[in-house]
Amino acid sequence: MREKRKTLDKKCDSLDLQKIRKSQLIRERGITLIALVVTIIILLILAGVTLNIALSDGGLFSKTKEAADDYKQAQTNEEGVITDIEKELNKYGSENPIPSNPTPSEGTQTTIQDAKSKDYTFENTTTVTDENGNKVVIPGKFKIASNSGDTVKDGIVVEDTKGNQFVWIPVSNVDGGKNPDSSDDEDNLVKIEEGKTIEITLGRYTFDEDDGTPTLMQNGSNQTNDIPIYDYFNESIVTERENGGVGAKNLEEFIQSVKDNHGYYIARYEAGQDNGTPVSKMGTVWNNVTQPNASTAARGMYKDGDAEAKYVESDLVNSYAWDTAIVYIQAMGSDNYANQDKSSNKTIENTGTTSDEECHIFDMAGNVREYTTEYSTGTKDEVESPCVVRGGNGNTSNNLTAVRLMNNTNEKYDNIGFRPLLYLLKQF
Numbered sequence: 001m002r003e004k005r006k007t008l009d010k011k012c013d014s015l016d017l018q019k020i021r022k023s024q025l026i027r028e029r030g031i032t033l034i035a036l037v038v039t040i041i042i043l044l045i046l047a048g049v050t051l052n053i054a055l056s057d058g059g060l061f062s063k064t065k066e067a068a069d070d071y072k073q074a075q076t077n078e079e080g081v082i083t084d085i086e087k088e089l090n091k092y093g094s095e096n097p098i099p100s101n102p103t104p105s106e107g108t109q110t111t112i113q114d115a116k117s118k119d120y121t122f123e124n125t126t127t128v129t130d131e132n133g134n135k136v137v138i139p140g141k142f143k144i145a146s147n148s149g150d151t152v153k154d155g156i157v158v159e160d161t162k163g164n165q166f167v168w169i170p171v172s173n174v175d176g177g178k179n180p181d182s183s184d185d186e187d188n189l190v191k192i193e194e195g196k197t198i199e200i201t202l203g204r205y206t207f208d209e210d211d212g213t214p215t216l217m218q219n220g221s222n223q224t225n226d227i228p229i230y231d232y233f234n235e236s237i238v239t240e241r242e243n244g245g246v247g248a249k250n251l252e253e254f255i256q257s258v259k260d261n262h263g264y265y266i267a268r269y270e271a272g273q274d275n276g277t278p279v280s281k282m283g284t285v286w287n288n289v290t291q292p293n294a295s296t297a298a299r300g301m302y303k304d305g306d307a308e309a310k311y312v313e314s315d316l317v318n319s320y321a322w323d324t325a326i327v328y329i330q331a332m333g334s335d336n337y338a339n340q341d342k343s344s345n346k347t348i349e350n351t352g353t354t355s356d357e358e359c360h361i362f363d364m365a366g367n368v369r370e371y372t373t374e375y376s377t378g379t380k381d382e383v384e385s386p387c388v389v390r391g392g393n394g395n396t397s398n399n400l401t402a403v404r405l406m407n408n409t410n411e412k413y414d415n416i417g418f419r420p421l422l423y424l425l426k427q428f
């Protein structure tokens with residue numbers, strides 16, 4: 001009986017312990033459930049706050065939409081730019097490439113300094129001014145060379161697409177009087193500096209043997225008359241001559257161009273050659289050539305298809321161009337250049353490397369004599385010598401800048417070369 005009682009007590013104790021453990025487990029689970037509910041509530045609250053932030057005007061979704069809209073607008077803008085570029089590209093073909101340098105807008109006033117500093121290549125013939133107000137006409141497809149002077153006094157150098165360089169010779173008139181086509185009250189006087197001007201007339205001149213003072217013998221408007229200088233040096237409008245010499249390609253056209261544009265160009269350098277085409281670049285002189293061949297070469301400097309051919313004409317230099325260039329050089333400050341002899345070394349050098357440079361023009365007083373279109377009716381050593389050469393000579397002394405010498409037409413000489421002339425064609 002007592003043993004049964006003990007067994008019953010043990011069972012009761014076991015049941016009580018189980019009840020207690022069960023009660024504890026229920027309490028623990030309840031606490032866990034409550035904690036879970038609280039956690040869920042907190043997460044719901046946080047989710048609501050996050051959603052509210054994302055959906056608000058400045059929220060994440062709004063920012064994302066704005067970014068997408070900005071991207072689409074950027075694409076649209078880029079497509080527009082590409083379209084504009086394609087339209088611009090379509091203006092040019094293989095024969096009309098995109099200009100590598102900017103050009104002034106039509107009608108804008110351009111200065112020598114501005115054109116030179118910005119490396120303009122002019123699409124069309126354009127008039128520019130130097131700082132003294134002198135006008136210079138730049139042919140289409142040419143630019144102001146980087147080594148040009150800034151004023152007419154210094155010498156304005158232009159350069160073509162192949163690097164050939166020419167110097168502007170300013171001219172006030174072709175007749176020694178007021179140009180009837182000019183509205184300029186100062187008759188296109190060349191301005192040397194502030195308050196100092198000079199009138200330069202296109203003409204054939206003689207020069208005083210002592211001080212180089214020029215005397216006008218024939219002005220440009222009188223070109224149809226055969227007026228001799230020193231009795232037998234003439235410049236004729238006749239191109240092909242019976243004695244074999246060759247005259248100017250079109251003397252009347254040249255003089256009209258000078259009248260219209262108040263100037264012309266001569267090659268900066270004595271002619272060199274590139275596969276039979278003359279060049280006006282620093283380098284070896286083209287000598288050992290006859291006067292007719294020199295004329296043919298000078299005329300062919302710009303052939304059909306060359307970009308410059310539409311705007312300029314080239315020719316062998318004539319006596320009007322040679323003499324007027326001396327007048328210009330002396331007026332700009334090189335006194336008595338007409339009587340200079342710069343051939344003291346008695347050797348022929350590469351043109352552009354000598355000490356003979358005035359207004360950026362090389363070797364008129366030295367290096368080699370130069371053929372012109374002027375002709376002679378006299379004889380040399382009892383031989384008819386219809387060609388006229390001008391300028392200094394590298395291997396003979398006392399051949400001065402202004403000197404006129406008669407020469408054989410079809411002989412070649414080491415000490416004779418030539419210089420191209422350039423004038424502007426009328427644009428329609």
